[in-house]
Amino acid sequence: MAVDMVVIGCGVAGLSAAVSAAEGGAKVAVLERAPMAERGGNSRYTEAWMRMKTEDEVADDLVDLFIERGHGAIGPEMLKEVSNDYENWPQNVKAFPFNDPEIVMALADNAPETMQMLRRHGVQFTFHSPMLLQKGPERMGPSGGGLAIVEALVAAAEKLGVEFHYETTGRSLLLNDAGDVRGLRCWSKAKGNFALEAKAVVVASGGYQGNLEMMTRYVGNNAHLTRPVSPGGVYNKGEGIEMMLALGAAPAGQFDMFHGEPVDPRSPRHEALIAVVNYGVLVNVHGKRFMDEGSNRYELIYDEVSWTIMRQKLGIAHLIFDSRLFDIPNIRTRIKTDQEPIRATSVAEMAKKIGVPERALIETIRSYNAATVDGDYDTTRLDDLSTEGLALPKSNWARPIDETDLYAYPIMCANTFTCGGVKITKDAEVVNRDGAPIPGLYAAGETVGLYYNLYVGATSVLRGLVFGRQAGRHVCSTLGLSAPDSQSAAA
């Protein structure tokens, strides 16, 4: 079997690549490891908020945040080079793991046309503020979440003649004598091992959140105590990234980082968030506090909170609070678990119920309460209501906890997606360690390394859609097909 382009992965990134290439006239195949009913990886489960003001404009802070957070350790001499034309950058700058302006501007500049592509295929948008935000720009999302994008793009792709191969795994790249990519070795339950020849391969198979060996290799201690936040993430086992690195792709993105979320481990729901960790007190299995729960607004600290919980013994913590939490307007929309909180009328009873040493928990809650001071408690801002005299302070929203009216949620760290991947050009071509594109090899979505230090919220779906489309268009142009733009491809 031979096609022009094979795509590994049926999430937003893979589908965007498939549709844009097929619109340009390319013969495309999509491989999906999951059964048809579960296709779509993480994209199937996401609300898919995008950091966009309107369909025509990304949010004002998008470019700055990527540049600020995406610098890693690049030296000033190298950084100077990026003011020259990309063509003239030294090879080590092109291959360096940082968010260069080519990539960031490609993301921002191509977002509007990518949204038009979605709209042409029936995706509608909504502009509700996501529940996590206390302030900040409005974000745009598809009505019906990521699943709506997956369904719309699969339908479009099928209409355009794209072949879908479910329960089929891409395992390694096929090369010609010169070492250029010429297809894939695959495996499926039905066929066993087989080869698929293609002039181009788009690796859109997600991160390595579903692969414990890679998680342990890159993230380290206690990586076994986190789990993918959605069933879709379990299919992302990292071989797409491994096959590109094995071919000499330049690594990019922070390999030891993943986007973490605090969830209730008891809940069978995906993303069973407890997005109120900054309004209570967190204790570990020793009954002790271990971090400043109120150091900043929730959306700026929840990664850190999640990672810190993972590093605790057994990777578990309990959030302790009293019933006044439920007086905060709309607070229940921030608690997405379907499990009831644990309740107790004394600290000793709570200690027993959550399985931590009684004396330690009593000491923790008493010393915390004793360190709280009078002041205006205000959840709409950093209220500076800080504990006084504690070695480990709580810097905001520190009001006493009523010891006769206690609530608790268990919390573990869930893994939304991993951040290690490969470096690409603005057209999603995978760059080798000498800064040159690897002929025939493209990456999009979680396989692209774009996040360092802290995830730029509401940009992963956008990254997948934009660079997937860029890959599809570039493949068309290398095949001499006319890559569609949003106007000419209008239905």
Ligand SMILES: Cc1cc2nc3c(=O)[nH]c(=O)nc-3n(C[C@H](O)[C@H](O)[C@H](O)COP(=O)(O)OP(=O)(O)OC[C@H]3O[C@@H](n4cnc5c(N)ncnc54)[C@H](O)[C@@H]3O)c2cc1C
């Ligand atoms: C609950 C949740 C909420 C989120 N909220 C947001 C949000 O609001 N905004 C945002 O921007 N991001 C959000 N994210 C992150 C975002 O959804 C994902 O990072 C993004 O959708 C990933 O798209 P992708 O196409 O790269 O990967 P995926 O959608 O994960 O697709 C990868 C596909 O590859 C398949 N696959 C894997 N390995 C192979 C292989 N070897 N061979 C064949 N197929 C393979 C998988 O089965 C899967 O279908 C959220 C994620 C989750 C889970």
